[in-house]
Amino acid sequence: MCFSTVYTQLERKLQNLVAYLIAFLLATEVSILVNFVLNDRITSRLYMDESITSSEHITIAPAYEVLTTPGVSGPMEEQVMSIFSPSESVSTLIPDPGPILSATQQDATLRTLIIIPTYNERENLPLLLRDIFFFAPRTDVLVVDDNSPDGTGELADLLSRQDARVHVLHRPGKLGLGTAYIAGFKYAIAHGYSATFEMDADLSHGPRYLPDMLRAIEHADLVIGSRYVTGGATPNWSVSRRMISGCGNLFARFMLGIPVHDCTGGFRCYRRQVLEEIELDSVQSRGYAFQVELTHRVLQGGFKIVEVPITFMDRRLGVSKMSRSIVIEAFAYVLRARFSKPGVPGAV
Numbered sequence: 001m002c003f004s005t006v007y008t009q010l011e012r013k014l015q016n017l018v019a020y021l022i023a024f025l026l027a028t029e030v031s032i033l034v035n036f037v038l039n040d041r042i043t044s045r046l047y048m049d050e051s052i053t054s055s056e057h058i059t060i061a062p063a064y065e066v067l068t069t070p071g072v073s074g075p076m077e078e079q080v081m082s083i084f085s086p087s088e089s090v091s092t093l094i095p096d097p098g099p100i101l102s103a104t105q106q107d108a109t110l111r112t113l114i115i116i117p118t119y120n121e122r123e124n125l126p127l128l129l130r131d132i133f134f135f136a137p138r139t140d141v142l143v144v145d146d147n148s149p150d151g152t153g154e155l156a157d158l159l160s161r162q163d164a165r166v167h168v169l170h171r172p173g174k175l176g177l178g179t180a181y182i183a184g185f186k187y188a189i190a191h192g193y194s195a196t197f198e199m200d201a202d203l204s205h206g207p208r209y210l211p212d213m214l215r216a217i218e219h220a221d222l223v224i225g226s227r228y229v230t231g232g233a234t235p236n237w238s239v240s241r242r243m244i245s246g247c248g249n250l251f252a253r254f255m256l257g258i259p260v261h262d263c264t265g266g267f268r269c270y271r272r273q274v275l276e277e278i279e280l281d282s283v284q285s286r287g288y289a290f291q292v293e294l295t296h297r298v299l300q301g302g303f304k305i306v307e308v309p310i311t312f313m314d315r316r317l318g319v320s321k322m323s324r325s326i327v328i329e330a331f332a333y334v335l336r337a338r339f340s341k342p343g344v345p346g347a348v
Contacts, residue, residue: 112139112214112269114197115184119174120150121201129159129166131207132199136214139197142187144169144180176286177266178293185275196275198268205267209310217269221303224260224295225267231309232262252292260305263295264288267310274303 114132118125125143132141143160145153145168153170160166169183181198188196195217199205209225216223226232228249234242245264252263266288278297285293298305 110195110214110218111193112136112195112197113184113188113191113193114139114141114199114210115181115188116141116143116199116201117177117180117184118143118145118148118152118156118201120148120152122148122150122152122155124201124203125152125155125159128199128201128203128207129163132210133163133165135207136210139210140165140167140193142167142169142184144171144184146171146174146180177288178283178286178290181290182280182283185270185280189272189275194272196270196272198266198270200266204313206310206313209267209308212308213267213269216306216308217271219304220306221271221274222295222298222305223269224262224265224305224307225310225312226262226265226307227310227312228261229307229309233309233311235311236314237312256292256296258292258295258299260295260299261307264291265312266291267312270298271303274298274301277301 114136116125116128129141132139143153143156143166145156147153147170153168156166156168160168167187169187171180171183185196195214197210197213205225213223213225227234228246234245237245249262249264252258253260268291278294278301283290283293283297295305
């Protein structure tokens, strides 16, 4: 009805094709509002107790945030020592440890790997690793560095020599976020890890949520750290970024029928079986569309997705990698996947 009304009014003044496209876009936005935004407000409280066929949302007791100190300047050796042998006890930096997984509490049979793609993240990497190993001491880390000019790769090598849990994969240049994760997933499969995380290096994905996600992955195939479920938040975002991210999620959910609130979120944990079955070599996206594509593939494979609420904080150090081309790629993937013929890569 919305489409017909708008099209009738526009057709009198515009060409048929232009009127059709404008009417389609307006009708889509109204459908998104009615079918997703209002529906989410009404039903989000029910997700606490009821399962959803392909995706569910669970809320776990909140953890506590690590209070990080500014990056250590000077030789790399000093930065390494600031993580693994700090002069000040780590307990003085954290007022209340909360539900942290100790080495004995974390399931020893669940070998986990956190993939951290890096490009010019030398300031952030030492702080991130310190926090990761506090909250999930049994977890290994794979740093996938794209030949960072600031020496992130060299620092990662030094960190790996100091701690056996740190591994490094060097790539010849800046090849994209998606391909970095694909390389990390293949490493995880080859080395027998049971569960594999995606995690940004810019400290926007708080390591304090690792215990929640590790508990959730015991009963799920994919766990997403979600900004858009009850308990999730993006407190220091600008209005424009909220609109871009929120509308992008709604657009992907509507066009592809994805029952996941945060299908673009990059803080995730996959079970090994999922990575083995979603045909990693055929993944086409390189930027943040990669997250939408993998969410779509996981759902198509019939796997169970759980969303855990997180507070997403903007980076404190370094420069953001977000760009207009990344946003365009994400929208282009959704349209391609929606309208491609079955059997064609990227098709629904």
